[in-house]
Amino acid sequence: MKIILYEWLQNIQSAWLAPRCPVCAAPIDMAAGLCRGCRAELPVLVAQCMHCAIPLPETAASRVCAECARRPRFDHAFAAFHYRQPVAWMIGGLKYHQHLAHARVLGNLLAEQMAAHVAEPPDLLAPVPLHPAAFRRRGFNQAERIAARLAQRLHWPLDRNAFARLRDTPHQSTLDAAQRAANVRDAFVARRDLTGRHVAIVDDVMTTTRTASALARAARTAGASTVHVYCVARA
Template sequence: MPFLYRWSKSIQSALLGPACVLCHAPAPLTQDICADCKAELPWLQAACQHCALALSELAADRVCPDCRKRPLADRAIAALHYRPPADWLVTRLKFGARMPHARLLGDLLAERISAVDSPRPDWLVPVPLHPSNLRKRGFNQAERIARRLAEPLAVPIAVGGIERRLATERQSTLAASARRANVRNAFACDRDLGDAHVAIVDDVVTTGHTARALAACLRHAGARRVDLYAVARA
């Protein structure tokens, strides 16, 4: 079936052009989603400006109670709620290597960032994978998403010098306190960020512990401002 599916998909795209990754209807040349499916995506509307947590439209200053005490990022922008079909798009990218999903998710995030009035960073910093996870998966989904942002936003990706020292990907089974301890020293930044404004790029933000640990590491390396760009917020 997967073979037949891929075969029929490639015939279809050769004959008809690109198809929507969700319903397989013809999609615009520049995107991997049709207009109807795009309109029905779980767009994140009102959200905390420091962590992208969904807030009620009534929260005038757009800051969640946690960020009032300790903001996660200087500015956080996320495109979607981590709900169907956004969760499916992300999981099939990560565990099924569906690269058109990286393209689509990156494009949706780029659109969202472009619509927000916020200064552009000097660098994009995709959340690094631990080398053992990178070997297993063969690619870093955050880096693939960041690649789709670099051109439309005209911001380069920071390559090298930022590493993940602990394989903390699969920590959903750990208790919250163990997770926090687990990610605290998860990253190492061996480059001088010399007062730069950087933006972390990730597929999904759930607890925010990973982004917080990476942000601390980047600030320690000299970053003046750390933003967070995520496709989806749980």
């Protein structure tokens, strides 16, 4: 009910009040999403590993990190931004403070960056799923909201229910690296036969790649031939 009321109030605000930049509250055009000043401050991730999106020096001779040179984590990965302000603030506002309008802005920003750097459309976009108990607590899935906007902007197919989360795991941000791996091990299962399909996982932030890797394993177990990962920010 709280989510429905929030969205209703957002619609009223958009209809009767001048749209504002979600970061600095400056007046903006509705389609812009952010004001020019905040757009200029976006921490665009220019150089990144093509298999895990970890930031690399812009002068790096290779676009593959040392770890992925030994064993690529995904067929391809792309992150639009570093996990820095103002992107980190918008993600936090969406995830922890139910600022649902941020999902549209973040989805648009990710779509803009991907349109310039990712040419091949997948067979389906699959947001990282929440466990039903976590969904009830939060009222929405931030990855699904971002993926829905991304799919709409790029005209790519979205499957909101391609995967299920089997355990109500603690937030990855509360755990160390070893705990994160154990936390999501065998935590996901595919709900579809993905034989021969190109699956693209969508999330808000990727930090250690543990969650995305566990989801990729579930995709490959279901027969996926190619797994990409797209996220708004890379920590």
